[in-house]
Amino acid sequence: MSGSGGHDTTIRGWAVDPGTGHEGAAVLEVRDGVLERLVWLSGADAEGLTPGAALILPGLIDLHAHFREPGNEDAETVATGLAAAAHGGFTTVALMPNTTPALDEPSVLGRVLAAAGASGSPVRVLAHGAVTTGRKGETLSAMGELADAGVVGFSDDGAPVRSATVLRNALAYAGALGIPIVDHPEDLSLTEGAEASEGYVATVLGLKGWPAAGEAGSVARSLAVLADVVRDVPGARLHLTHVSTASSLEHVRAAKAAGLPVTCDITPHHLALADEWIAGARRWAWEALDGDGRARDPWADGALVARPYDTSLRVNPPLRSAQDAAACRAALRDGTADAIATDHAPHTEVDKHVEFGWAANGISGIETALSVVLAAVAAGELPLATAVALLTTGPARVLGARGGTAPGLRAGEPADLVVVDASGAWTPSAASLVSKGKNTPLLGRVLPGVVRLVLAGGRLAYAGD
Amino acid sequence: MSAGSERPEGAIEAPAAAPAHWAHRHLLDVDALTRPDIELVMRTADEMHDVLERPIPKVPALRGLGVTILFYEASTRTRVSFEVAAKNLSADVVNIAAASSSVSKGESLVDTVRTVEALGADMLVIRHSVSGAPYLAAEIFSGSVLNGGDGWHAHPSQALLDLYTLRSRLPGGLLEGRKVVILGDVLHSRVARSNVWTLTAMGADLWICGPSTLLRGFEAWAARGAAGRRFTVTSDAGAALQDADAVMALRIQKERMASGLLPSLREYAARYGLTNERLRAARPDAIVMHPGPMNEGVEIAADVAAGPRSMVTDQVHNGVAVRMALLYLLAGTRRTEAGA
Ligand SMILES: [Zn+2]
Numbered sequence: 011m012s013g014s015g016g017h018d019t020t021i022r023g024w025a026v027d028p029g030t031g032h033e034g035a036a037v038l039e040v041r042d043g044v045l046e047r048l049v050w051l052s053g054a055d056a057e058g059l060t061p062g063a064a065l066i067l068p069g070l071i072d073l074h075a076h077f078r079e080p081g082n083e084d085a086e087t088v089a090t091g092l093a094a095a096a097h098g099g100f101t102t103v104a105l106m107p108n109t110t111p112a113l114d115e116p117s118v119l120g121r122v123l124a125a126a127g128a129s130g131s132p133v134r135v136l137a138h139g140a141v142t143t144g145r146k147g148e149t150l151s152a153m154g155e156l157a158d159a160g161v162v163g164f165s166d167d168g169a170p171v172r173s174a175t176v177l178r179n180a181l182a183y184a185g186a187l188g189i190p191i192v193d194h195p196e197d198l199s200l201t202e203g204a205e206a207s208e209g210y211v212a213t214v215l216g217l218k219g220w221p222a223a224g225e226a227g228s229v230a231r232s233l234a235v236l237a238d239v240v241r242d243v244p245g246a247r248l249h250l251t252h253v254s255t256a257s258s259l260e261h262v263r264a265a266k267a268a269g270l271p272v273t274c275d276i277t278p279h280h281l282a283l284a285d286e287w288i289a290g291a292r293r294w295a296w297e298a299l300d301g302d303g304r305a306r307d308p309w310a311d312g313a314l315v316a317r318p319y320d321t322s323l324r325v326n327p328p329l330r331s332a333q334d335a336a337a338c339r340a341a342l343r344d345g346t347a348d349a350i351a352t353d354h355a356p357h358t359e360v361d362k363h364v365e366f367g368w369a370a371n372g373i374s375g376i377e378t379a380l381s382v383v384l385a386a387v388a389a390g391e392l393p394l395a396t397a398v399a400l401l402t403t404g405p406a407r408v409l410g411a412r413g414g415t416a417p418g419l420r421a422g423e424p425a426d427l428v429v430v431d432a433s434g435a436w437t438p439s440a441a442s443l444v445s446k447g448k449n450t451p452l453l454g455r456v457l458p459g460v461v462r463l464v465l466a467g468g469r470l471a472y473a474g475d
Numbered sequence: 476m477s478a479g480s481e482r483p484e485g486a487i488e489a490p491a492a493a494p495a496h497w498a499h500r501h502l503l504d505v506d507a508l509t510r511p512d513i514e515l516v517m518r519t520a521d522e523m524h525d526v527l528e529r530p531i532p533k534v535p536a537l538r539g540l541g542v543t544i545l546f547y548e549a550s551t552r553t554r555v556s557f558e559v560a561a562k563n564l565s566a567d568v569v570n571i572a573a574a575s576s577s578v579s580k581g582e583s584l585v586d587t588v589r590t591v592e593a594l595g596a597d598m599l600v601i602r603h604s605v606s607g608a609p610y611l612a613a614e615i616f617s618g619s620v621l622n623g624g625d626g627w628h629a630h631p632s633q634a635l636l637d638l639y640t641l642r643s644r645l646p647g648g649l650l651e652g653r654k655v656v657i658l659g660d661v662l663h664s665r666v667a668r669s670n671v672w673t674l675t676a677m678g679a680d681l682w683i684c685g686p687s688t689l690l691r692g693f694e695a696w697a698a699r700g701a702a703g704r705r706f707t708v709t710s711d712a713g714a715a716l717q718d719a720d721a722v723m724a725l726r727i728q729k730e731r732m733a734s735g736l737l738p739s740l741r742e743y744a745a746r747y748g749l750t751n752e753r754l755r756a757a758r759p760d761a762i763v764m765h766p767g768p769m770n771e772g773v774e775i776a777a778d779v780a781a782g783p784r785s786m787v788t789d790q791v792h793n794g795v796a797v798r799m800a801l802l803y804l805l806a807g808t809r810r811t812e813a814g815a
Contacts (some may be wrong), residue, residue, distance in 0.1 A: 366607040
């Protein structure tokens with residue numbers, strides 16, 4: 011490691027490069043931060059280099075993270091968020107604008123970028139601007155000025171763009187700027203006061219239900235608006251974030267088949283956890299299905315092992331049924347979903363150590379995302395190459411040219427990569443998580459995949475033990 | 476959800492033999508109670524019922540123990556029932572009527588429970604408007620927590636007193652195959668949810684009936700037959716009441732109209748109100764129950780509430796005996812732990 015930031019190292023392992031589609035044993039030489047040589051190995055040279063040992067991946071990209079600065083630095087700062095991102099293998103993060111004040115004009119972006127600069131982190135910070143002023147859903151934010159300042163998307167995340175008229179104008183205006191609208195799909199008239207996904211688990215637990223139609227209805231509306239807008243503004247693009255239900259994904263699948271410019275992402279928790287966790291189950295969502303693909307009954311099969319109503323599981327959209335989680339993984343496999351995004355949502359103890367229905371929504375997830383995805387890979391639920399693409403080239407395509415250099419392992423360019431010990435395991439704890447947000451249901455759970463080294467733009471972002 | 480710190484696996488396939496003793500430190504839900512657990516509560520409640528027949532209905536079982544009754548929701552009957560039960564057992568009782576909401580800046584539940592414990596409480600009875608709140612209290616409190624009703628989720632002592640009342644009127648105290656109907660607003664009812672667990676555990680032929688807007692989610696529950704238990708869900712009051720052995724009417728609240736779940740109280744009363752005419756479909760000896768407080772003329776006709784089928788005053792009386800039994804059994808686990 012060199013003090014000036016340029017890094018020197020030689021890495022041997024199983025490299026996965028979704029940029030080229032190459033995957034195999036390889037040796038990478040990094041000199042002064044530049045990936046000087048990448049040699050694919052075979053025969054005796056490749057001995058011991060398997061996908062189960064050291065994985066070498068392009069640096070991961072997160073489309074959706076909340077770093078809480080400015081306004082709620084007790085929950086997270088840009089500096090702690092970037093350190094957490096690096097610990098999770100992410101070298102690029104796109105931050106959500108629901109700060110206080112909201113990122114609805116360039117000066118707030120300036121504060122965020124200044125904090126990132128001051129942190130010294132080499133992790134690249136991108137930002138979404140708000141769709142509407144103050145995220146109030148009424149008038150368009152300073153979209154053109156924000157575009158000039160470099161935002162990569164517009165989102166009122168935390169809430170949907172409620173008015174279809176505002177959404178229509180936003181899609182058109184941002185479309186002309188070449189920037190997507192990143193919508194949080196939710197029909198608030200169906201979800202007011204909701205605590206858990208409507209269905210069996212919520213009913214037994216006496217939690218107010220968040221119906222699937224609360225998401226699918228909003229998705230359908232937004233797609234209908236998009237179809238109108240795109241006829242006049244061919245550059246209009248819609249990205250649906252944290253899609254969580256089978257029915258929503260059917261709408262997206264049909265819209266893509268019809269050629270609409272729509273993309274979507276799914277969170278690690280929606281693909282790997284199910285609502286039964288709120289009742290106290292702690293098995294992966296793919297373990298919660300019976301042979302016919304139906305969700306098993308945790309009250310009947312001894313799966314309830316933890317105390318129920320753990321507020322680290324309170325999240326919006328809520329954890330869904332095991333069938334919905336299976337539909338999420340199917341959508342990730344077949345290309346209906348374009349990316350895995352963390353929706354990293356750190357909260358303070360004060361906001362989480364309360365009654366379930368009063369707890370803040372959100373899971374601190376940027377440090378566990380890769381491990382959760384690797385658990386799905388290990389279970390045969392996602393092919394490795396697909397999983398890596400969904401964390402690298404997939405989100406890069408959503409961001410387009412504004413996202414910067416496409417991810418990949420390319421000789422002659424600054425090294426931007428993550429080395430993961432796929433045979434290793436770790437246990438998230440309040441101490442081992444770098445984020446200020448300890449609000450994850452995975453605390454104390456042994457997870458596969460230990461991040462060993464992260465280089466971002468040729469500089470050392472994280473080095474494990 | 477466990478009634479205690481251990482969650483017995485396959486709690487539903489109850490072993491034939493009754494447990495030697497009560498093993499649950501807390502009573503937060505009824506879903507993990509085995510049939511022998513429930514029978515132990517019933518037997519203990521029988522003994523407490525005998526105590527209540529004495530000239531001075533008081534025993535020293537909980538002498539020296541502090542019982543704090545912490546209610547975040549207004550409720551007279553349940554609070555007083557617990558208070559009388561604890562005093563009959565010679566406990567030192569403290570009542571706290573707390574106000575709290577998600578937005579109020581009042582003391583948090585966590586802080587309040589710590590304070591209650593520091594003030595010497597050994598047992599905590601908690602009532603809260605948010606489902607699951609007693610689990611948070613139990614995580615902090617070092618004594619025993621008894622759920623006095625949480626949100627829409629559970630009301631264990633009510634379900635157990637309902638069961639006790641039913642058994643007192645059924646031949647042999649047996650519910651196997653007996654048709655029991657829960658009628659009304661089950662969506663918002665913790666009483667209904669807890670009764671699903673206890674009544675199915677005892678083998679009753681349970682029917683859940685109400686307007687379809689107030690049954691939301693219960694079809695999904697019945698379809699899964701949680702833990703192998705079965706019940707029937709219908710919006711047809713006639714079908715539900717046909718040959719019923721017992722009917723439990725639930726309180727209907729005016730807010731349900733404002734939120735668009737029902738057209739009017741008048742229409743509710745006409746279609747689902749428990750009247751003598753509607754009860755003609757039930758068995759001649761069918762009994763009627765209500766957890767209270769009642770809206771007479773809405774979910775239950777005044778002449779039914781005051782009529783010979785009505786078990787409402789029995790429920791109140793039995794409630795004290797069942798709550799004495801629960802406090803006694805929970806205190807027993809404390810003594811066992813302390814002595815171990
Ligand atoms: Zn969101």
